[in-house]
Amino acid sequence: MLDGATGTELQKRGMPAGVCPEQWCRDNPDVLKSVHAEYVAAGADVIYTATFGANRLKLDQHGITDVAGVNRSLAELAKESAGKKVLVAGDIGPTGSFVEPFGPLAFEEAVSVFKEQVRGLVEARVDLFVIETMIDIQEARAALIAVREVSKAFTMVTMTFEKDGRTLNGTDPVTALITLQSLGADAVGCNCSAGPAQMLEIIKRMRPFAAVPLIAKPNAGMPVLKKGKTVFDMQAAEFGAFAKKFVRSGVGMLGGCCGTTPEHIRVLRRKLSGAAPVPPCRGSLSALSSARAHVILEGVRPLITVGECINPTGKKALQEDLRQGRVTLARSLAQQQVEHGAVVLDVNAGVPGIDEAKTMRKLIAALSLAVNVPLVIDSSTIEVVDAALRLYPGRALINSISAEKAKLERLLPLAARYGAMFIILPLNDREVPETFLERKKVIARIVKAGQRYGYRKSDMVVDGLVMSVSAHPRAALETMKTIRWASQVLGVNTICGLSNVSFGMPERALMNDTLRALLRKNGLSMVIENPLRKKTRPNRYAADVLRAKDKDALRYLAFCRGLQQKPSQPAAAVKKEMVLSPAEKVRRSILDGNREDIAAVIETALHAGIAPEPLVHDIMIPAMSEVGDLFDKKEYFLPQLIASAETMKIAFGRLEPLLRSDSAPKIRERVVILATVQGDIHDIGKNIVALMLRNHGFSVVDLGKDVAAAAILDEIKKHIRPVVGLSALMTTTMVNMKQVIAAAQQEKLSCRFMVGGAVVTRSYAHSLGAEYAADSVEAVRVAQWLSD
Numbered sequence: 050m051l052d053g054a055t056g057t058e059l060q061k062r063g064m065p066a067g068v069c070p071e072q073w074c075r076d077n078p079d080v081l082k083s084v085h086a087e088y089v090a091a092g093a094d095v096i097y098t099a100t101f102g103a104n105r106l107k108l109d110q111h112g113i114t115d116v117a118g119v120n121r122s123l124a125e126l127a128k129e130s131a132g133k134k135v136l137v138a139g140d141i142g143p144t145g146s147f148v149e150p151f152g153p154l155a156f157e158e159a160v161s162v163f164k165e166q167v168r169g170l171v172e173a174r175v176d177l178f179v180i181e182t183m184i185d186i187q188e189a190r191a192a193l194i195a196v197r198e199v200s201k202a203f204t205m206v207t208m209t210f211e212k213d214g215r216t217l218n219g220t221d222p223v224t225a226l227i228t229l230q231s232l233g234a235d236a237v238g239c240n241c242s243a244g245p246a247q248m249l250e251i252i253k254r255m256r257p258f259a260a261v262p263l264i265a266k267p268n269a270g271m272p273v274l275k276k277g278k279t280v281f282d283m284q285a286a287e288f289g290a291f292a293k294k295f296v297r298s299g300v301g302m303l304g305g306c307c308g309t310t311p312e313h314i315r316v317l318r319r320k321l322s323g324a325a326p327v328p329p330c331r332g333s334l335s336a337l338s339s340a341r342a343h344v345i346l347e348g349v350r351p352l353i354t355v356g357e358c359i360n361p362t363g364k365k366a367l368q369e370d371l372r373q374g375r376v377t378l379a380r381s382l383a384q385q386q387v388e389h390g391a392v393v394l395d396v397n398a399g400v401p402g403i404d405e406a407k408t409m410r411k412l413i414a415a416l417s418l419a420v421n422v423p424l425v426i427d428s429s430t431i432e433v434v435d436a437a438l439r440l441y442p443g444r445a446l447i448n449s450i451s452a453e454k455a456k457l458e459r460l461l462p463l464a465a466r467y468g469a470m471f472i473i474l475p476l477n478d479r480e481v482p483e484t485f486l487e488r489k490k491v492i493a494r495i496v497k498a499g500q501r502y503g504y505r506k507s508d509m510v511v512d513g514l515v516m517s518v519s520a521h522p523r524a525a526l527e528t529m530k531t532i533r534w535a536s537q538v539l540g541v542n543t544i545c546g547l548s549n550v551s552f553g554m555p556e557r558a559l560m561n562d563t564l565r566a567l568l569r570k571n572g573l574s575m576v577i578e579n580p581l582r583k584k585t586r587p588n589r590y591a592a593d594v595l596r597a598k599d600k601d602a603l604r605y606l607a608f609c610r611g612l613q614q615k616p617s618q619p620a621a622a623v624k625k626e627m628v629l630s631p632a633e634k635v636r637r638s639i640l641d642g643n644r645e646d647i648a649a650v651i652e653t654a655l656h657a658g659i660a661p662e663p664l665v666h667d668i669m670i671p672a673m674s675e676v677g678d679l680f681d682k683k684e685y686f687l688p689q690l691i692a693s694a695e696t697m698k699i700a701f702g703r704l705e706p707l708l709r710s711d712s713a714p715k716i717r718e719r720v721v722i723l724a725t726v727q728g729d730i731h732d733i734g735k736n737i738v739a740l741m742l743r744n745h746g747f748s749v750v751d752l753g754k755d756v757a758a759a760a761i762l763d764e765i766k767k768h769i770r771p772v773v774g775l776s777a778l779m780t781t782t783m784v785n786m787k788q789v790i791a792a793a794q795q796e797k798l799s800c801r802f803m804v805g806g807a808v809v810t811r812s813y814a815h816s817l818g819a820e821y822a823a824d825s826v827e828a829v830r831v832a833q834w835l836s837d
Contacts, residue, residue, distance in 0.1 A: 050092055050304065051097075052096045052305075052314060053313050054308060059084060062080045066728030066779075066782055067728035093318075095136045095177070096127055096138070097137075098124045098137060098173075100123050100124065100139065104116065104165070120166050120173070121173045122173075138176065139175035139177070139178045141167070145731065149414065151418070156191060159187075160195045161195075163191060180204065181207045184217040189208065190232060193229065194232070204233070204234055205235065205264055209240060209242040210222060212243075212247070214251065219683075219688065221342075222251045222254045223255060224341065227334065227343050231444045235261060236264050239252070242268070244269070245288060245294075247267075249298060260334050262300075265295050265303055267288075268308050269282075289320045298327075332505065337470060339420075346510075346574060347507070352569050352574070352576055353575040354576055356393070356580050357577050357579055359382055361400045367379065372403055374408075375645060375646065376411055376415040379415065380419045387420050395448060396409070396427055409426075410437065413440050423444070425472075426448065427448040431456075434447060438463065438469055445470070446510065449472035451477070452495050453476060453477060461502050464502075464504075470509070470510060471510070474512045474514060475487075483523075483527065485527045488514065506541045516549055517552040517554075522600075525564055529571045543572060544576070545568055545573060547578050561578070564591075565578070567592060567596070590605040632664075634653065635672070636668055636675075638696060639673060639693055639700070641696075642696050651704065669700055676693040677826040677829065677830075694740045697744040698743065720748045720749075720750060722773045723751045723774045724761050725776045726755075726756065727756060729785075731777075731779070732776070734806060735776040737825045738774060750768075750771075758788050758789045758792050761775075765800050766798065771800050772801050772802075773789075774802075776805055778806050786819070794818070802817070802818070804821060804822070
């Protein structure tokens with residue numbers, strides 16, 4: 050049993066809005082201890098330290114620099130209240146910034162920020178850790194890595210999901226679970242954002258795939274405004290009625306979030322008296338994940354295609370792109386492969402003479418935005434694999450780990466540290482085993498070594514290792530035996546690349562596709578191939594060669610002599626990319642969020658004779674509108690939206706000096722004043738709204754965060770009928786929106802209001818006489834309507 054809300058309890062006891070909660074608790078230790086003590090008395094087995102925002106980035110906003118000291122002192126207060134039977138969880142919340150590759154906060158800096166907090170909590174001897182209220186899976190990863198690199202303590206991680214069942218950054222519950230439990234979280238779940246009914250559905254989605262205990266900390270319903278104050282209206286009895294439903298759904302750790310009180314926890318405890326937790330459904334899960342999607346590698350399923358095109362070997366155009374530090378072609382190849390059926394993408398950055406680790410990180414960052422599918426990290430250099438796994442915002446597949454001594458000794462612990470799955474390549478230090486029996490021994494050795502690091506067979510994928518039948522006539526047959534044994538006897542997933550088998554043979558596609566079909570019959574799970582190439586039907590002549598039934602391939606060669614060669618599809622795909630018109634390249638760059646190339650693309654469009662005005666109004670703004678539509682359809686999520694908006698900003702920055710003042714769009718004369726209301730220091734959403742509005746031609750006056758009503762009114766008076774956008778993230782500060790709007794009405798100021806923020810609802814907005822914007826895309830549309 051976990052505790053309930055701390056923030057709302059502190060506010061009841063006198064903590065004012067706008068202060069630093071952590072410092073206020075240090076200044077009023079008896080108040081904090083009374084909250085902890087009431088949860089202990091209510092039956093909580095675990096209480097959270099009051100350190101939710103005690104990281105460097107948030108404390109800096111209040112001029113506080115002693116991060117470790119703040120965390121240590123607050124944790125000590127919790128320990129004093131807990132006694133000997135109740136555990137204390139060191140609480141780690143978000144930094145308030147999105148983390149690389151989805152935001153400006155560098156990943157290693159995020160890890161460093163969280164480590165400072167963890168060290169302070171460790172000094173106070175907390176019993177366990179909780180990383181909570183995360184909306185960015187990459188930030189959750191950074192925090193979890195920070196804990197794991199400082200402490201071995203039990204660590205819980207809970208994400209916050211929106212009404213559509215995804216985090217603000219687009220991560221669904223199962224994807225989050227796969228990523229976090231593989232990275233080493235000891236328990237995973239969700240908190241905040243919803244009442245118990247909605248959270249119950251999220252838990253039900255997680256349970257079939259959970260190898261760790263599940264956590265639920267729902268709000269006491271949703272906030273409502275009563276007598277000028279924001280309250281949560283779900284009483285303890287109604288809240289407690291969900292207790293047994295949560296346990297039956299697999300929750301092993303249950304508590305409350307916003308609006309819950311010691312009474313809510315007391316009722317939960319009473320309802321669950323004598324109840325036993327339901328253990329996780331499984332011990333492990335064979336699955337891969339990206340930031341926004343996952344692939345389950347269990348049960349009856351179609352053959353999974355792993356796209357092989359992002360490999361510079363033999364591809365001069367891709368090699369040159371990577372040498373120049375660009376990922377434009379790789380991004381395009383990724384998108385094309387996914388469009389043609391790739392479910393996973395292999396990524397290789399091996400170009401002689403470049404910094405492979407740096408290039409791989411750049412590819413990981415770009416592809417994590419460009420496509421939703423999981424990635425395979427393909428490198429023979431251990432340092433490159435390390436760099437990629439650390440940054441990758443999901444559970445990756447390593448290609449590959451062999452029985453070579455260096456690989457076993459260094460790659461296996463590296464894979465285990467980040468929870469990656471890995472491909473077993475049946476090679477050793479001496480040779481490439483040619484027969485199935487030799488490969489079987491090597492595979493068994495790697496499996497045994499992996500199990501010493503906690504790996505199970507479900508975490509491994511065996512490569513059939515096919516060689517050329519032109520040089521090794523029995524090569525394909527030995528691969529079929531390897532795949533069949535690995536699948537049916539060893540009980541693991543299997544994978545194989547196809548292109549090696551046909552080296553030196555005519556009609557290579559025919560032979561590759563025939564091998565594909567034969568391996569599938571023998572239990573192949575995944576195939577590494579070029580999805581852009583048109584598939585052919587399996588051929589009996591090719592099958593005879595592959596099964597070693599056509600000596601010297603004489604019948605196959607005779608058959609091939611009558612066939613015509615066809616141009617390769619990849620070349621056509623690249624050619625298609627090269628002949629896009631300048632205007633279409635601008636549009637494509639904005640849709641893709643291609644910040645690195647947009648400046649050059651704009652220059653090309655200008656040199657092609659496209660005037661700045663039509664470039665902005667006929668190409669760029671419609672492209673951003675298209676991005677907004679994709680966001681509405683949930684095909685794009687916040688990371689892609691931000692990337693596209695920033696790309697648009699760069700493009701407009703280049704064109705703005707060229708736009709004639711007399712032809713500037715009238716929309717640019719429309720002013721929007723933005724502010725996060727007094728007492729609230731959250732501004733991520735507001736900043737995104739500002740960026741989007743500027744990209745649509747609005748003149749934006751951003752007053753910042755924690756803005757007093759008087760300052761907002763003063764700014765309104767400087768403009769003619771502006772739109773005013775007010776933001777609030779906390780239930781305690783959303784009431785200040787009403788004060789601003791009421792004051793403007795009293796002074797009869799000519800302006801229109803729109804409001805938004807995580808706790809704000811459409812009905813609440815209308816009760817204030819304001820329009821509601823759920824996100825930055827809707828904010829642009831509302832601002833356009835209010836300005837007409």
